[in-house]
Amino acid sequence: MTIGPVEYVVIAFPGNRFSGEIAPELRRLVQNGTVRIIDLTFVKKAADGSVTQIELQSLDPDESSVFADIDGEIGGLFSAEDVALIARELVPDSSAAVLAWENTWAAPIAQAVRRAGGLLVAHERIPAPVVERAMEAAAAGPT
Incomplete structure (x- = not known):
């Protein structure tokens, strides 16, 4: 099975x-x-700091209905330790959606890199505001 970057x-x-x-x-x-x-x-992190992890299948039907027809193999990747680390960063009276996905569009190039003996040595996301500023500066021409 070919798996793209996750x-x-x-x-x-x-x-x-x-x-x-x-x-x-x-x-x-x-x-x-x-x-x-x-x-x-x-x-979910309550105002008193208590934390609750809720899997998709355990959500209230009204809350889960928006995800009802999204296909996937949901469950099992995030551990209790992962959730604890995430919860520590949440401010009280807030919640977070924690989502893992495979970039299926990238599976063929990832497979080609592996066949060629290549190794991914860095992968970072460039924040959208940084890219937008760079593109605006490039469009404006030299200063």
């Missing part, structure tokens, strides 16, 4: 204001074959 994200929602607005975009990425969901869990 990434995870932690998306915090201050005040526990998760609206489900990301679900349609996530669904589109899955349906287009861009990503495959590997794990999705939720972490």
